[in-house]
Amino acid sequence: MGLGTALHKAAELGKVDVDNFLVNEGANKGVKDANGRTPIDCARMLNQWRVIEALGE
Structure with a gap:
């Protein structure tokens, strides 16, 4: 994953x-x-459905 914020990392790890x-x-x-991805994009890439739902999509 690209360098991002704490929100990106938590999304990647499924930490709702x-x-x-x-x-x-x-x-x-x-x-x-750095790769142009939002936290929701990162969650989608890793199938973190609970995070996607929590972040509003």
Whole structure:
């Protein structure tokens, strides 16, 4: 995966609780990593369906 934010990493790892916390603290769900991927894109690539649902898609 490309270098991204903590939100990207939590999405990749399927950490729904961490993603929810970061978003509630103001993390931008639309931010892109070095490869142009959003956290939701990263979650999709790794079939992290719970994260995708939690992030709103």
